[in-house]
Amino acid sequence: GAVVSQHPSWVICKSGTSVKIECRSLDFQATTMFWYRQFPKQSLMLMATSNEGSKATYEQGVEKDKFLINHASLTLSTLTVTSAHPEDSSFYICSAREGNRVNQPQHFGDGTRLSIL
Amino acid sequence: KQEVTQIPAALSVPEGENLVLNCSFTDSAIYNLQWFRQDPGKGLTSLLLIQSSQREQTSGRLNASLDKSSGRSTLYIAASQPGDSATYLCAVLEGAQKLVFGQGTRLTINP
Numbered sequence: 001g002a003v004v005s006q007h008p009s010w011v012i013c014k015s016g017t018s019v020k021i022e023c024r025s026l027d028f029q030a031t032t033m034f035w036y037r038q039f040p041k042q043s044l045m046l047m048a049t050s051n052e053g054s055k056a057t058y059e060q061g062v063e064k065d066k067f068l069i070n071h072a073s074l075t076l077s078t079l080t081v082t083s084a085h086p087e088d089s090s091f092y093i094c095s096a097r098e099g100n101r102v103n104q105p106q107h108f109g110d111g112t113r114l115s116i117l
Numbered sequence: 118k119q120e121v122t123q124i125p126a127a128l129s130v131p132e133g134e135n136l137v138l139n140c141s142f143t144d145s146a147i148y149n150l151q152w153f154r155q156d157p158g159k160g161l162t163s164l165l166l167i168q169s170s171q172r173e174q175t176s177g178r179l180n181a182s183l184d185k186s187s188g189r190s191t192l193y194i195a196a197s198q199p200g201d202s203a204t205y206l207c208a209v210l211e212g213a214q215k216l217v218f219g220q221g222t223r224l225t226i227n228p
Binding site for chain 2: 006043091113
């Protein structure tokens with residue numbers, strides 16, 4: 001089946017540090033990838049849609065200069081949390097859509113737990 | 118704005134029981150609906166995907182139904198096992214091509 005790998009799985013760093021999270025589709029090409037954020041005991045909220053070779057589309061209220069997204073190839077999207085602060089601590093999950101049709105399933109990574117001290 | 122609601126928020130049942138999880142959504146203009154499983158601290162595992170033109174999907178002990186006109190879906194789990202304990206999330210793919218998630222049902226199966 002389609003596999004999405006997310007790395008790292010856990011990051012602990014000091015306030016002010018920038019953190020990069022990678023999302024890779026291992027056995028399929030993904031024109032579109034998605035980045036979600038999940039606070040404890042809450043559901044997933046879409047942060048941005050990442051399209052290969054073009055700028056990401058951010059959801060309302062998500063700072064594009066804070067959360068930099070790069071989707072330079074059909075198998076890799078990265079999310080960089082710049083100058084992270086404690087309020088950025090959260091669980092970040094990516095997904096990749098297989099194929100170009102809108103109703104194709106999204107396959108999810110295992111998530112990255114980010115803790116900012 | 119699409120809103121997805123899952124009831125109950127938490128459910129605890131003895132092993133072996135059949136159970137039903139409920140999901141409702143406010144806007145019936147959806148492409149599909151998916152049920153996911155999430156274990157603590159982990160990502161999402163897709164269980165079943167129902168396209169908007171379909172009424173139900175089955176996989177093993179799981180059966181999901183979709184009534185798009187009334188904005189409802191159910192996930193039926195037969196002969197529950199302790200390994201089924203997890204949070205179950207329902208999500209609809211809406212017209213803006215985004216997945217909108219419910220808050221989830223936290224399921225505990227007691228041995």
